[in-house]
Amino acid sequence: MLDDLRRLMRSKELLYMLTWRDIRIRYKQSIMGVMWAILMPTLIVGAGIIIRVGAAKWSGTSITMHDIASVMVRAVAWAFFAASIRFGTNCLVGNTNLVTKIAFPKEVFPMAAVLSSLFDFCVATIAILIVLVILGWAPSWYVLWSLYLVFVLVSLATGLSLILSAGNLFFRDVKYIVEIFLTYAIFFTPVLYDADMLGKWSHVLLLNPVAPILEGLSDTMVEQRAPDAAWVAYSTTVAAVSLLVGYWWFKQLEAKFAERI
């Protein structure tokens, strides 16, 4: 595994170029350019506002600026996670000619998929920060927590992309399963709503490793308070395990990629 990591380090230029390629193509092909990175989060924010307005009506309160800011923060993070998984799952099959013809550490593909989604995430983050500042948002030191939370989210997305990209290479229906899963996972993740809206059931929801991260981002960015340390530790553990297991599994299967693709 150490040898593998050393080889990966030597391929960092390639990782950079593949990430650059993915970003370049995405922004070149779409007339919308930067809009691409903002479209998906905007739609999610719209859905979230509708849900929250509905919830407020039902409980007899009204929707606040905090609610909208919270939905925006969660939406951007979720859009990144979903895009990483989606691109990550397809990355090996989508690069068949490179996988079968040129030898280099293949994990650069899922990593490039996550990194190029991270670029979109950064663009979208700048956009929401502008909106938040207009809405009168002032950052606190808790914002530093959110950097750590994003790091955990990136690790989790990378680990899952490693597993799913290899899975999709061997079984082509994995991408359909992932697609269905991503469509409905938004209901099992506190993106459109807050976890505490579920009351005592919120703990079950937080078992979804993405949930504590989104809750934490909302806590640190909007509520200006520290995230729940225990749940953040839980997400960190799941992310670390998925990264280690994903990498190990990917390297186990890598030798068969060229002949099975």
Add this chain to the structure above:
Amino acid sequence: MSDIALRMDHVYKRFSRGERHDSLRDLIPAMTRRLLRRGSRPVALKEQEFWALQDINFEIKKGESIGIIGHNGAGKSTMLKHLSGLMRPTSGKIEVNGRLSALIEVGAGFHQDLTGRENVFLNGSILGMSRAEIRRKFDEIVDFSGLKEFIDTPVKRYSSGMYARLGFAVAAHMEPDVLIIDEVLSVGDFVFQAKGVEKMRSVLKGGATVIFVSHNLRAVADLCSRTMLLRKGQIIDDGPTSKVIHTYMEQIRTSRTIDADKQVIIDSVSVRGRDAPRLDFVAGEQATVTVQIRALRKVEKLACVLMLLDENYYEIFNTSTERLGLNVMNLEAGQTCTCTFDLDLHLAAGSFHIGVVLYRYDTTTHYDEITPAATLLIRSPIDVRGTANLYPRATICPAPG
């Protein structure tokens, strides 16, 4: 450090024919079935397996250039994929010393929507170059490809020749210790191919080890001193290129069986001088080549093509009964016929192969071929090199002391 660049030690690779489960939807029912009938694994699976590589052993020294030849499906590409680390053997050991670059397809990794310039950088890093290295060699690469004015055009607007040229130009500017090339010299026009061979030669001069797979025997003979012949996953010959190419051609000739599907076959080809059947001639002598043809079914408008090939099986001469103004042959099933060619052998010293083809021009049907049908040995009383013999006479004026 040893002087061995590459070594394969008892390498075996098992492949399985037929379809595998490539979706979970197929796999899950299949696994359930297997669980229900535990222990009784289908035997058919074993029968579907075959050896793609079988007991491959060789060593390649640093700076050597090796050709690999063989029919389609002989295992050439599988072997390259093992050398480049794309596949791992079922058993056996592979050793590689030094930085290895495998060029299995030029322009693999080009993206249609990116410009030539962007693709040079992308492709370069895929092939293992650093960005600084590519930036340094960029102008050289563009000059080599001859695509200066199109370098900022997306490659989807390129012709396939331009595409291949740019791909080859990038690949040719790597500086690997071991370079593996699969059929890439067959890209581009004639001028570009010559440029490619020139470039390979300079890579060789730089001390790199080159492994070259090609169907172009001429290019193999040009570039490689040693060649391996593969057949059904085994090395059946390994040695000096000219000897191995000869084995290969012999193999093609002897493996030719009378195919029931064939409509007309070449029964025999014989060569004689003015006096008696023979194969050794003095330059300028006349030889008579006699071709016996037998129709297995009714065939129409048949012509007999005669070729002369040099030692490396490169065609140097070609004629046919039709092009010589003779009528086409119409044969009934079972009917035979004899074509005779008289040739003046104005050739330089060396060995030359005769090839015979039965061909129908209007439908471009290729009925039968024997190449080489015979090998002529030519001696020349005067020392000329090359293939043609123009019987030169030279004078120096004033005559040297």
